[in-house]
Amino acid sequence: MFTGRLRRSTTLLSVSALTLGMVSTGLLTNSASGASATPGVTKTSITIGASVPLSGVAASYAPVSGAANAVFKYIDSKGGVNGRKIKYIRLDDCYDLASYGLGCTAGASVTTLSQNQALVAQDHVFATVGSLGTAAEESVLSYLKQNGVPQLFVNSGSSAWDQPSKYPNLFGFQTSYQAEGKIFARYIKSKYAGQTVGFIGQNDDFGANGFLGLQDGGLNIASANQLSYNAADAITGSSSDIQADVATLQTNKVQVVVLDSVPGFTAGILTVAKLLGYSPTWVISNVGADPTSVNNVGEAGAITLDYFPAVTNNSDPWIPWLRKVLLADKTDFPTFTSSSVITGNELYGAGFAVAFAETLKAEGKTVTRAGFVKELKSITLATPSTTPLKYSSSNHQGLQGGVIATIAPNGSLAPVKALLTNTTVFTTGNDKKSPIKVSTKLSVSAIPSWMK
Amino acid sequence: MSWWTTLIKQETTRSRVLAVTLLTLLTLAITFILPPVADSELAGGAAIAIVILGLSWLIGWSGQISLGNSGFMAVGAYAAGIWAHHHTTTPLLFTFVLAIVAGGLSGLVIAIPSTRLRGPYLAGMTLAFSAAITPLAQNFTSVTGGEGGLFLNSLVTPHWFTNLFSGPNAAIDANAQWTADLAVVVAGVMFFIMANLFHSRVGRAMRLVRDNEVAAELMGVHLSRTRTMAFVIAAAFAGLGGALYSLLEASVRPETFPLTLSITLLTLMVLGGIGTLSGAVLGGIIFSFSATLVAHVNSLTGVNPTSNVGANMQGIIFGVLLIVTMLFAPRGLVSVKNPLRRLFRARPLMRSAKEVH
Numbered sequence: 001m002f003t004g005r006l007r008r009s010t011t012l013l014s015v016s017a018l019t020l021g022m023v024s025t026g027l028l029t030n031s032a033s034g035a036s037a038t039p040g041v042t043k044t045s046i047t048i049g050a051s052v053p054l055s056g057v058a059a060s061y062a063p064v065s066g067a068a069n070a071v072f073k074y075i076d077s078k079g080g081v082n083g084r085k086i087k088y089i090r091l092d093d094c095y096d097l098a099s100y101g102l103g104c105t106a107g108a109s110v111t112t113l114s115q116n117q118a119l120v121a122q123d124h125v126f127a128t129v130g131s132l133g134t135a136a137e138e139s140v141l142s143y144l145k146q147n148g149v150p151q152l153f154v155n156s157g158s159s160a161w162d163q164p165s166k167y168p169n170l171f172g173f174q175t176s177y178q179a180e181g182k183i184f185a186r187y188i189k190s191k192y193a194g195q196t197v198g199f200i201g202q203n204d205d206f207g208a209n210g211f212l213g214l215q216d217g218g219l220n221i222a223s224a225n226q227l228s229y230n231a232a233d234a235i236t237g238s239s240s241d242i243q244a245d246v247a248t249l250q251t252n253k254v255q256v257v258v259l260d261s262v263p264g265f266t267a268g269i270l271t272v273a274k275l276l277g278y279s280p281t282w283v284i285s286n287v288g289a290d291p292t293s294v295n296n297v298g299e300a301g302a303i304t305l306d307y308f309p310a311v312t313n314n315s316d317p318w319i320p321w322l323r324k325v326l327l328a329d330k331t332d333f334p335t336f337t338s339s340s341v342i343t344g345n346e347l348y349g350a351g352f353a354v355a356f357a358e359t360l361k362a363e364g365k366t367v368t369r370a371g372f373v374k375e376l377k378s379i380t381l382a383t384p385s386t387t388p389l390k391y392s393s394s395n396h397q398g399l400q401g402g403v404i405a406t407i408a409p410n411g412s413l414a415p416v417k418a419l420l421t422n423t424t425v426f427t428t429g430n431d432k433k434s435p436i437k438v439s440t441k442l443s444v445s446a447i448p449s450w451m452k
Numbered sequence: 453m454s455w456w457t458t459l460i461k462q463e464t465t466r467s468r469v470l471a472v473t474l475l476t477l478l479t480l481a482i483t484f485i486l487p488p489v490a491d492s493e494l495a496g497g498a499a500i501a502i503v504i505l506g507l508s509w510l511i512g513w514s515g516q517i518s519l520g521n522s523g524f525m526a527v528g529a530y531a532a533g534i535w536a537h538h539h540t541t542t543p544l545l546f547t548f549v550l551a552i553v554a555g556g557l558s559g560l561v562i563a564i565p566s567t568r569l570r571g572p573y574l575a576g577m578t579l580a581f582s583a584a585i586t587p588l589a590q591n592f593t594s595v596t597g598g599e600g601g602l603f604l605n606s607l608v609t610p611h612w613f614t615n616l617f618s619g620p621n622a623a624i625d626a627n628a629q630w631t632a633d634l635a636v637v638v639a640g641v642m643f644f645i646m647a648n649l650f651h652s653r654v655g656r657a658m659r660l661v662r663d664n665e666v667a668a669e670l671m672g673v674h675l676s677r678t679r680t681m682a683f684v685i686a687a688a689f690a691g692l693g694g695a696l697y698s699l700l701e702a703s704v705r706p707e708t709f710p711l712t713l714s715i716t717l718l719t720l721m722v723l724g725g726i727g728t729l730s731g732a733v734l735g736g737i738i739f740s741f742s743a744t745l746v747a748h749v750n751s752l753t754g755v756n757p758t759s760n761v762g763a764n765m766q767g768i769i770f771g772v773l774l775i776v777t778m779l780f781a782p783r784g785l786v787s788v789k790n791p792l793r794r795l796f797r798a799r800p801l802m803r804s805a806k807e808v809h
Contacts, residue, residue, distance in 0.1 A: 122488070124620075139701075
């Protein structure tokens with residue numbers, strides 16, 4: 001018994017010693033790294049990251065961050081920003097649907113959270129810039145906030161990015177679905193006064209916010225339907241509700257239909273409508289209207305909201321500039337030629353990349369997270385968008401409107417001639433009470449000279 | 453009997469406390485050395501180990517086959533999620549208790565009709581429960597948040613812990629490690645509870661019911677009550693594991709707990725060793741590093757991740773491991789004392805029921 005007790009206490013002592021040894025080694029290793037105060041920032045570089053769908057169900061959005069990368073590479077080739085090269089790390093999160101497979105090459109157990117953990121804890125990024133996906137980005141809000149990492153220019157129209165008091169370092173980029181809904185309501189009421197209006201939306205934030213916007217805009221919706229679906233089905237458009245919803249609208253003789261659906265569903269709905277011989281006026285949310293993604297003949301003539309100038313607009317200096325930038329990036333755009341069509345995805349990516357670079361430039365030599373966020377809220381940004389991009393203490397959403405455009409038969413977007421003027425720009429806030437401002441002036445800002 | 457055997461067999465409460473404390477301390481020490489991403493994987497493995505523990509209890513010691521554990525995990529996780537959705541902050545202990553209670557209750561609900569069933573019929577019943585979870589979560593949008601799911605706030609690292617770290621990445625490292633350490637401690641506590649349950653009257657009654665119903669009834673052990681109790685305990689463990697897993701993921705969604713997870717849990721349990729505590733630990737470890745394992749196998753064999761083979765690599769690896777284990781070490785990897793010797797030893801063609809367990 002004496003031997004037993006002695007042996008046990010020896011074990012306990014040696015395990016404790018071993019434990020203490022490992023703990024102190026671990027602590028010492030942890031404290032030995034890094035020289036700069038701000039993570040991701042050195043004298044000659046700044047590292048940023050994004051969790052984006054590079055493969056899998058939403059891979060069609062990959063050119064968005066690709067274009068952003070192209071912009072950063074172009075700026076780096078000219079010496080970077082204040083002597084710092086921008087290093088953009090894009091990790092594939094498969095739209096946070098890796099477990100569904102469907103072409104995802106990142107690995108079945110990858111999640112948006114795990115990729116953001118890698119970006120923050122391994123790559124020590126300064127901020128996440130242009131991460132994509134509503135549900136995907138909502139899942140990392142609290143993680144990024146807890147670790148003090150700014151979440152910039154989230155690619156999604158959800159109003160969740162506009163919470164300045166709760167998430168002071170969180171910023172969106174595009175016009176919210178709600179604001180878009182208000183603008184659609186205003187346009188429909190003026191152009192299609194007296195006609196019956198219907199709605200098909202997804203049973204998530206997208207559909208709910210869009211519908212709310214339509215109601216805030218005072219539109220009387222005769223027939224509203226919600227699509228229920230499984231996340232992965234959204235891309236293939238295989239909701240079982242499509243047939244029933246479209247048939248209901250046809251039976252009720254609805255003349256104008258608003259769609260708040262991703263491209264897969266939009267294509268499905270348009271196809272079913274064609275089969276049923278139903279052709280109302282379609283008003284489709286920007287997110288679900290990209291002609292290259294929807295690729296459906298029934299879309300020609302449909303109305304949507306465009307945040308960027310039409311690619312055929314020759315007076316806009318950003319279009320040839322972007323062409324030059326994309327041509328220079330053979331890694332991300334290997335098949336892009338001088339006659340290739342620039343899509344909305346690429347304009348979008350360039351939009352937020354330019355916003356990041358400009359804010360960084362304005363901040364000057366010393367770069368900190370707090371300083372960057374402060375600069376972002378005060379600076380007037382020069383970007384390709386049709387409405388001004390201006391953040392403030394009360395606006396973390398980003399763009400606040402756009403141009404009503406129509407989808408031409410060849411798949412390009414052309415601004416619609418409004419009742420009285422050539423091009424009408426609508427801007428409004430997320431708030432129900434925020435009024436809709438109408439202007440005929442496209443805010444095409446000049447390209448900053450250092451970026452040209 | 454040497455002190456080491458006493459520690460392993462854990463026949464006294466004191467040796468159980470010692471064994472669990474030592475193991476927990478050692479694992480905590482390891483978390484200090486691992487990089488933050490590996491810490492997160494370990495934390496996930498700890499949560500899964502708790503679930504496997506409950507499953508091992510149910511299948512190994514109570515003899516009731518259950519494919520419903522992913523369902524019980526979901527119940528615990530959603531209970532935690534729904535509560536967090538309506539309350540800005542919740543004490544962690546409360547979340548755990550809530551998950552245990554919710555899991556236990558759902559175990560009771562499933563157990564009442566199930567204890568009449570045996571074998572494949574019981575398996576089918578529990579399978580139906582697991583399969584129902586995803587559609588239920590998707591459809592009751594107002595409660596479960598539908599497809600988007602619910603979000604839970606990240607665990608808050610206490611200041612005294614963050615102060616242990618220094619350097620520019622102190623906060624990030626501290627946060628990553630706190631979650632891992634918390635998961636390990638919770639797993640340690642649950643292992644201690646399970647070790648005690650095993651040696652208690654409840655545990656002995658369960659094993660008796662499993663082995664000999666007639667003898668059990670003669671001893672005054674109530675058959676269906678004991679079986680139900682087994683289910684409730686297993687479900688409570690699974691509920692806690694599920695809630696912990698969701699806390700680590702900071703979200704709970706319909707696809708977090710699919711039916712295939714039930715099968716994975718079963719596989720991990722068999723790989724580790726049915727009815728053993730160390731088997732559950734091993735199962736958890738295999739789970740945590742399965743992603744890295746799959747990536748390595750993919751790069752070694754040069755398989756394209758998007759091809760049919762590549763996409764299902766995890767299933768293939770687990771399947772192969774399962775077959776190999778059942779052939780050479782049916783009691784699981786923990787029972788392998790001398791792998792080479794086992795290979796060459798003559799194997800009896802018939803196995804008694806006890807040995808298969």
